Amino acid sequence: MIFKKQKIQGVYLIEPQPFKDKRGLFRRHFCTKEFKKNGIIHKIEQANISENLKKGTLRGFHYQKGFSAEAKTLSCINGAIYDVVVDLRKNSKTFGKWISFILDNKNKTAVHIPKGCANAFLTLTNNTLIHYYCSNKYNPSKEKGIRYNDPYFKFRWPIKIRQISDKDNSHLDFK
Template sequence: MNFIKTKLSGVLIIEPTIFGDHRGWFTENYNRESFGKAGLDLKFIQDNHSFSAKKGTLRGLHYQLAPKSQTKLVRCTKGSIFDVAVDIRKESSTYGEWFGIELTAENKKQLLVPKGFAHAFMTLEDNVEVQYKVDELYSPENDRGIIWNDLDIAIEWPLEVEPTLSSKDEKASLLKDADNNFTFGAE
């Protein structure tokens, strides 16, 4: 596995090693020992799988407040997405900045989104499946969101379409008004 740093401290692109032959291919998506050697002591406790039928579906920007915050390891297993992490750690030098990457079933790249970051993805085609591991269970009372088109964040979404959103995501807060208990260095 190759662990690639991004401009946001803690957000990593993970490129798995692909072993292929005439039968097809094999890869490890997560290996605790490999992650440990990269300095990541993660204890994932749940795998999630989502399906989005329509191109332009946008899920996020989601996060959970501490102490129920989540680290996510995200991959696209069918189709393609534009995956985004936004630093929401107060006092961070990159507070309010975002990083985005295209994750596809073909490139098999993954994005590690640590605690203290909001996460979202937009589907780039119809019939997309996304799978992700989390290290904390879903907590409705700690579930929060930031609006996808917050001008202070200014994410450059790749599709110039009005996204398909959940009713929850349509009502999400601006970053400056969001309920947020993350502080840089306190994770």
């Protein structure tokens, strides 16, 4: 696994080092030793799968506050997504900044999102399957969100958003 630091502290793009032969491909998706070697202590409390039927489906921005804050490691197993990470850590040099990645079943990369950052993704294909590990279990009372078109952040989306939940579409302006 190759960990590439990003401009937001604690965010890593993780490239696999797959083994390929006539049977197909094998790759590690998570390894405590490799994460620790790169300064990431990421205990796993919950693993989730997000199945998305239609291109243009937006999920997020989601994060949890306080003791329920969580780090996530996310990858796209099938299809493609445009993933966005926002730094919400008030003492961070990159507070309020965001970065984006294309994750898909071809590049097989993952993104690690540290505690204190929000995440959203927009599906770029039909039948997109996302797998992610969380360092904390979901706590609905500590869940927070940012609207995809919040004027404070000026997010740019590569395609039209066609599906979004009422909850994700109803968050108040950030500032």
